[in-house]
Amino acid sequence: MQLGDRNVVITGASRGIGAALARECAARGARVTVVARSAGPLADLATELGGHAVTADLADASVTAGLIARIEDEVGPIDVLINNAGIDLAGGFAELSGEDLERLIRLNVLAVSELTRQALPGMIARGGGHLVMISSLAGSGTFPGIAVYAGTKAYVTHMSEGIRLELKGLPVGLTVVEPGLVRPTDMADSVTSYAPTAACFARFNRLGLLADVDRDTLAHHAVNAIEQGKSHVRYPKRARLFPQLTNAPRRMVALCLAGVPRR
Ligand SMILES: NC(=O)c1ccc[n+]([C@@H]2O[C@H](COP(=O)([O-])OP(=O)(O)OC[C@H]3O[C@@H](n4cnc5c(N)ncnc54)[C@H](OP(=O)(O)O)[C@@H]3O)[C@@H](O)[C@H]2O)c1
Known part of the structure; x- marks a missing residue:
């Protein structure tokens, strides 16, 4: 799907990868709607890109309820939904608070599922659309200090592949993005602030199995994937x-399901 004049919604776009994705989409002519909690940075970005800002705490179910319909009332039908908002919890599982655990799962799991659930029927009915799921290499391999975060990303990847089966034959695309450590981002700083996790990344870097991924390069490849209909974006290449x-x-x-009805 070419992005010129398309409505693209990017969650978690007040900074980091989400802001880079918004800039990349706008550079290709998309009308961007940026969603996050920080009203100031969001408004600045929307002004810079000629887009629309929606201030929302996506970890709050009363906020996500009906959110896609409200955005579509304001900007029109959504062509592309980029589920990017996500948080990590730096630290050992035994030290987690119940509150943090719930907040992480509400944002990384429930909000992604709920916004997709709200957006997909319209895309199918209109005969076009694209979903982008920002998952992580952590959805495939985990380190100490990111057990719950990695679990949420495994969920995002696995759910997405299930949705892909249901989209077979329909004009709605789906891209799963699975990066390693992306810099510069607050999340990369947060994850590596816990010494055991930092030591794991250092070991993988020394073994040549990982390398930091540049934020803007990742955004460029992810947006290319929308325009080229690619199913996966995985960086660094070596991983x-x-x-x-x-x-x-x-x-x-x-492959075993070839010929079996999906919907
Ligand atoms: N950075 C990495 O190394 C890395 C690697 C693999 C995957 N990822 C994934 O990439 C995505 C973006 O991460 P990032 O590195 O850009 O992180 P980041 O710099 O910490 O930015 C996170 C974004 O999510 C928003 N957000 C956080 N809590 C929210 C909430 N309750 N409601 C709405 N928005 C919320 C933040 O905005 P507000 O605080 O203003 O709400 C911010 O815009 C995440 O899904 C992350 O898991 C990151």
Whole structure:
């Protein structure tokens, strides 16, 4: 799908990867709607890009309820939904508070599922659309200090591949983005502020299995994937084998389902 004049909604766009995605989409002529909690940075970005800002705490179910319909009332039908908003919890599982645990799952799991659930029927009915799920390499391999975060990303990837099966034959695209550590971002700083997690990244970097991914380069590849209808974006290239291996059983299931009705 070419992005010129398309309505693109990007969650978690007040900074980091989301802001880079918004800039990349706007540079290709899209009308962007940026969503996050920080009203000031969001308004500044919307002004810079000639887009629309929606201040929303997506971890709050009363806020996500009906949110897609409200956005569509304001800007028109959504062509592309980029589910990017996400948080990590730097630290050991045993030290987590119940409150933090719930907040992380509400945002990384429930909000992604709920916004997709709200947006997809309209895309199908209109005969076009594209979903982008910002997952992570952590959905394939986990480190100490990110157990719950990695679990939420495994959910995002696995749910997305299930949705992909249901989209077979329909004009709605789906891209799963699975990056390693992306810089500069607050999340990369947060994750590596916990020494055991930082030590794991350092080991993987020394082994040549990981390398930092540049935020703007990732955004460029992710937006290319929308325009070129690519199913996966995996960086750094050297780590692609991990998600390819974890995706292998899903690919095998998909092949075995050839000819079976999906919807
Ligand atoms: N950075 C990495 O190394 C990395 C690697 C792999 C995958 N990812 C994924 O990439 C996505 C973006 O991460 P990032 O690195 O750009 O993180 P970031 O710099 O911390 O930005 C997170 C974004 O999510 C928004 N957000 C957080 N809580 C929210 C809430 N309750 N409601 C609405 N928006 C909320 C933040 O805005 P407000 O605070 O203004 O709400 C911000 O715009 C995440 O899904 C992350 O898991 C990141």
